[in-house]
Amino acid sequence: MNSLLRIQAVFIKELMQLKRDRMTFGMVLMIPLIQLMLFGYAINTNVRGIPVGVVDYSSSALSRILMQTIGATQVVKFSHQYMTVADAEAAIARTEVRAVLVIPKDVGQRLARHSTVGLATPASSDQETSRPVAHWLVDGSDNMIAGAIKSLRNMPLAELLSKPVNRGVPTFEVTLLYNPEQRTAVNVVPGLVAIILTMTMIMFTSAAIVRERERGNLEMLITTPVRPIELMLGKIIPYMFIGAIQVIIILGLGHLIFNVPINGSLIQLAGATFLFIMASLTLGLVISTIARNQLQSMQMTIFVLLPSILLSGFVFPYDGMPEPAQYLSEVLPATHFVRLIRGVVLRDVQVVDMSFDLYWLVIFTLVGLLVASLRFKKNLD
Amino acid sequence: MSQPVIKTLGLNRNFGDLKAIQSLDLEVEKGTIYGFLGPNGCGKTTAIRMLTGLLKPTSGEVEVLGYSLPDDAEKLRRKIGYMTQRFSLYEDLTVTENLQFVAKIYGLSGSQQKARINELLDIYGLENQSRQMAGSMSGGQRQRLGLAAAILHKPELLFLDEPTSAVDPENRREFWEQLFDLCDQGTSILVSTHYMDEAERCHKLAILEDGVKRADGSPDELMRTMGAHVVEIASSNLRELKQELLLLPPVVSAAQLGARLRVLIADSIEDPVGYLRQQNSLSGNLSASASLALVRPSLEDVFVTCTGKRR
Numbered sequence: 088m089n090s091l092l093r094i095q096a097v098f099i100k101e102l103m104q105l106k107r108d109r110m111t112f113g114m115v116l117m118i119p120l121i122q123l124m125l126f127g128y129a130i131n132t133n134v135r136g137i138p139v140g141v142v143d144y145s146s147s148a149l150s151r152i153l154m155q156t157i158g159a160t161q162v163v164k165f166s167h168q169y170m171t172v173a174d175a176e177a178a179i180a181r182t183e184v185r186a187v188l189v190i191p192k193d194v195g196q197r198l199a200r201h202s203t204v205g206l207a208t209p210a211s212s213d214q215e216t217s218r219p220v221a222h223w224l225v226d227g228s229d230n231m232i233a234g235a236i237k238s239l240r241n242m243p244l245a246e247l248l249s250k251p252v253n254r255g256v257p258t259f260e261v262t263l264l265y266n267p268e269q270r271t272a273v274n275v276v277p278g279l280v281a282i283i284l285t286m287t288m289i290m291f292t293s294a295a296i297v298r299e300r301e302r303g304n305l306e307m308l309i310t311t312p313v314r315p316i317e318l319m320l321g322k323i324i325p326y327m328f329i330g331a332i333q334v335i336i337i338l339g340l341g342h343l344i345f346n347v348p349i350n351g352s353l354i355q356l357a358g359a360t361f362l363f364i365m366a367s368l369t370l371g372l373v374i375s376t377i378a379r380n381q382l383q384s385m386q387m388t389i390f391v392l393l394p395s396i397l398l399s400g401f402v403f404p405y406d407g408m409p410e411p412a413q414y415l416s417e418v419l420p421a422t423h424f425v426r427l428i429r430g431v432v433l434r435d436v437q438v439v440d441m442s443f444d445l446y447w448l449v450i451f452t453l454v455g456l457l458v459a460s461l462r463f464k465k466n467l468d
Numbered sequence: 469m470s471q472p473v474i475k476t477l478g479l480n481r482n483f484g485d486l487k488a489i490q491s492l493d494l495e496v497e498k499g500t501i502y503g504f505l506g507p508n509g510c511g512k513t514t515a516i517r518m519l520t521g522l523l524k525p526t527s528g529e530v531e532v533l534g535y536s537l538p539d540d541a542e543k544l545r546r547k548i549g550y551m552t553q554r555f556s557l558y559e560d561l562t563v564t565e566n567l568q569f570v571a572k573i574y575g576l577s578g579s580q581q582k583a584r585i586n587e588l589l590d591i592y593g594l595e596n597q598s599r600q601m602a603g604s605m606s607g608g609q610r611q612r613l614g615l616a617a618a619i620l621h622k623p624e625l626l627f628l629d630e631p632t633s634a635v636d637p638e639n640r641r642e643f644w645e646q647l648f649d650l651c652d653q654g655t656s657i658l659v660s661t662h663y664m665d666e667a668e669r670c671h672k673l674a675i676l677e678d679g680v681k682r683a684d685g686s687p688d689e690l691m692r693t694m695g696a697h698v699v700e701i702a703s704s705n706l707r708e709l710k711q712e713l714l715l716l717p718p719v720v721s722a723a724q725l726g727a728r729l730r731v732l733i734a735d736s737i738e739d740p741v742g743y744l745r746q747q748n749s750l751s752g753n754l755s756a757s758a759s760l761a762l763v764r765p766s767l768e769d770v771f772v773t774c775t776g777k778r779r
């Protein structure tokens with residue numbers, strides 16, 4: 088009874104302070120909004136409109152038609168013309184263009200014999216006589232761009248000669264479930280919930296105890312009968328609501344603006360999110376009991392935030408990471424939440440089918456609360 | 469005699485090489501106001517922190533309200549109030565919100581809480597500030613809020629660390645009236661200060677210097693037994709006279725007070741006025757017309773004699 092009253096006292100106090108801290112209060116709303124816009128629009132793995140150049144040794148009508156056909160895919164945009172390959176390479180080096188198409192003198196002959204066009208004398212499928220129509224020089228230091236240009240390797244050139252193509256049957260048939268149009272936002276927005284919550288939740292609570300120390304309130308607080316666990320709980324409850332508001336902003340706007348579907352059950356989504364918010368908040372509290380000032384707590388927050396962005400599967404797929412990185416990634420609450428939220432939001436899985444991830448978040452929270460309460464000593468030594 | 473509320477034996481506290489408190493023996497009686505008098509850095513705050521269980525003693529025994537510290541610190545917490553030297557309530561909460569917070573922490577809710585807070589706002593004249601942010605209040609108002617918060621749960625024993633450092637003399641008197649009211653209601657109070665007039669109001673006090681207790685007792689007792697006479701000299705050339713006086717071995721100190729010189733002379737000299745008259749070295753400045761008078765010692769004299777011993 089008294090214990091609940093004390094938790095309530097701390098809770099109300101935190102709420103009041105938060106309400107009066109306009110800057111922080113504004114950040115609570117602006118961080119998810121701005122990040123959503125930035126990530127939703129800026130991060131795009133379907134690359135479009137790469138600036139490219141051309142070195143045209145043939146100077147024929149055909150080469151111009153070829154460029155138009157390629158440009159029509161919208162993957163690249165021809166912006167510069169160079170006289171020699173050497174000029175072109177220099178241009179790539181200074182990133183004036185990211186790739187250059189070198190069209191050889193005999194482009195007409197090559198095209199005639201090319202398998203996608205197939206004027207069949209001599210046999211167009213013959214590897215020895217059929218040669219690529221032209222040559223791309225690409226800035227390979229950027230995987231994204233390299234991949235996009237590579238995807239042009241087998242592009243059909245049907246429009247070029249207004250003649251039906253005789254494409255071979257593909258080796259595999261591929262059905263893309265859940266995100267058939269391959270829209271990046273569908274993948275990014277749910278992951279963004281994990282990243283923004285990691286950032287704001289840890290940031291808020293990591294300053295919680297440190298701030299009391301810096302402002303001199305701690306000496307008063309520890310002479311009262313308040314127990315460490317009561318203090319910890321009272322301090323994280325207000326932020327649970329803030330976390331919930333942030334999730335609603337991100338997923339709601341993600342749905343409205345970027346058309347991200349929410350296929351799974353909202354209750355399960357809320358449950359998984361609650362667990363993740365708790366895990367992040369307690370991690371913040373642990374940091375707060377270690378740091379001696381707010382600068383240190385901020386540094387530690389970033390120390391956790393970076394791997395959460397890079398290793399959680401938000402940016403790079405978990406399955407592509409080397410084993411040690413996977414172990415590290417498994418420790419982070421963000422990894423488990425990225426899995427859970429993508430599962431529920433995009434694939435309509437039942438969270439109970441992902442119980443390992445749920446348990447991890449629960450255990451992480453309990454251990455975190457315990458560590459924070461044990462580390463918080465009620466003296467000044 | 470009743471059980472003392474505070475009893476320490478050979479209390480020590482070091483910070484690295486610095487000995488902040490050295491073999492401190494204290495005994496504070498129930499229902500009294502006990503003072504810690506000492507200059508900056510003498511260890512007042514450190515001693516109070518050990519008595520409230522916030523700092524562990526390096527060695528020595530502490531018993532407060534019958535609880536042995538630091539082991540029983542948690543049990544002690546409900547029974548003591550502590551007003552820290554630095555304002556430690558929340559500056560971004562209003563007066564009422566701060567008091568409500570403290571009340572809830574001590575388990576006071578509902579109408580009980582309301583009644584107690586209104587009572588405190590009334591006693592400490594904070595009704596008009598009740599909705600003001602604590603951070604925007606004046607020094608004296610903050611001090612009163614700090615005291616109100618420290619006694620909200622009616623503690624048996626109250627620790628006040630330099631409670632009046634930002635308070636004008638008028639308000640300081642009022643503040644002390646309130647302390648005596650509390651004392652009358654049975655609260656024992658330990659207060660630290662570097663003001664002599666405040667120390668003089670205490671039932672008993674300890675004079676601290678460099679972590680060592682130089683003297684303790686009631687102000688009267690201390691003045692009676694301080695081991696020096698006080699002579700006031702009204703004369704011309706006081707500045708030169710002072711330098712010459714300080715060369716005499718029995719002279720403990722000499723301080724100018726306007727047109728007079730207050731001189732402390734060790735009580736091994738039976739007749740200090742006669743002694744001074746006889747000193748030939750002073751003859752140039754101590755004219756025959758100068759008046760010399762033996763006066764009653766003040767606490768400041770006590771302070772100067774006990775803290776002078778080391779020099």
Ligand SMILES: Nc1ncnc2c1ncn2[C@@H]1O[C@H](COP(=O)(O)OP(=O)(O)OP(=O)(O)O)[C@@H](O)[C@H]1O
Pocket residue numbers: 483486488506507508509510511512513514515553662
């Ligand atoms: N946490 C600490 N670490 C190191 N030294 C400390 C610490 N706290 C106090 N000290 C030192 O112990 C000595 C006593 O300090 P304390 O704060 O008790 O003095 P005080 O009598 O309260 O002084 P003031 O009148 O200025 O408040 C000082 O020399 C101080 O520098």
Ligand SMILES: [Mg+2]
Pocket residue numbers: 512513514553629630
């Ligand atoms: Mg002090």
